[in-house]
Each structure stands twice: as structure tokens, then as C-alpha cells.
Amino acid sequence: MGTVTIGVSIAVLEPHGSRLQELRAGFGDAAAHGIPTHVTLLPPTEVEDVELPAIEAHLAEVAAAGRPFPMRLSGTGTFRPLSPVVFVRVVDGAEACTWLQKQVRDASGPVARELNFPYHPHVTVAHGISEEAMDRAFEELAEYEAEWPCTGFALYEQGADGVWRKLREFAFGGPAVPPQAGAPVGDTTLPAH
Secondary structure, eight states, rough: OOOOEEEEEEOOOHHHHHHHHHHHHTTOOGGGGGGGOEEEEEEEEEEGGGGHHHHHHHHHHHHHHHOEEEEEEEEEOOOOTSEEEEEEEEEEHHHHHHHHHHHHHHHTTTOOOOOOOOOOOOOEEEEOOOOOHHHHHHHHTTTOOEEEEEEEEEEEEEEETTTEEEEEEEOOOOOOOOOOOTSGGGGGOOOOO
């Protein structure tokens, strides 16, 4: 019996994911190629490897209650000086991501945990590099735009080499719900009753 480090995230669809990963590497972030471009739902969490089947069953339930929703990235933000991170902002889909991460970390579930910071969906493009390089990332991606339909999320495991590898994908169970006039886009992922 041993422990593994897992994470749950929404992958940034291609070609956007690879493009942002290359840009992140170009800014000097050495971890860029070991981290698929994503929006985090569960940050790195150490669990017993024997718990993985229960975690996968829980994630399947969360996904079954979810609905596809539009994701749109636009512009940059930063957590500095609190945390050395520059990110691309999630402008459509943020409410849906917030709902999903709460379900993933549900207190009655197998990966219940508190967060170090309030949840803020984002796509990291620079982390822990020089201030000058982070400034460059912030400026160069200020006009960045990408959008795609989010249809699920995935469970990842961090290897001993520091690289994150996908263990399993979880597709949403419900059909796409068209946004209602005036309703926030994130409302389309609320569970079916």
C-alpha cells in the first residue's frame, strides 16, 4: 500500500492547450511540459492508492450530474504578490467550474479537503519564474482568446518524474442545455433533477 498524488481538472481543448503549454515553456517555466494545460477542479492531493477506485466512482457520479457548457478564456490575471502565478482568465464557464469543484471536494466524498486559497478557476501560464518573465506572460497574453464546449473532466496522477498523466476521463451525463436569455452561462451545469 502506498500513496499517490492526484488532481482533477478540465483540459483546455486542442489546439489551445498545446499553444498555451508552448507559450508557458517559452516564458521559462520549466514545469510547463509536465503539466497539461487545464482548469483545476481538485489541486494536487495525496491519497492512498487503494482509495483510487472509490475516488473514480465518486468522480463518475459528479460527472453524471453535470451538463456540457461553453468555456471561454479571455485576457490575463495574476495572483501576485500572494502567489507567483500569471493566468489566462476563465470568463465563461467559471460558475460551472466552481459548482464542479465543490462536488468533487464534497465533505462526504473520498477527496474532501480544504483549499489553501478561495477557488478561482483559471489557466496558469507562468508559475514561480522571474518577475520579468511573469510580466512578459501577463502582457503577451493580455489579448488571448479561446473557446470550446466543455464536455467533461479528467483524473490525473503525478509521476515520480513530476509529470502529470491522465488516468481516466469522465464525460458529463446530461445533454447540453442551451443558455436561457439573461441566465449566466454557468447555470447550464446544474444537476438534473
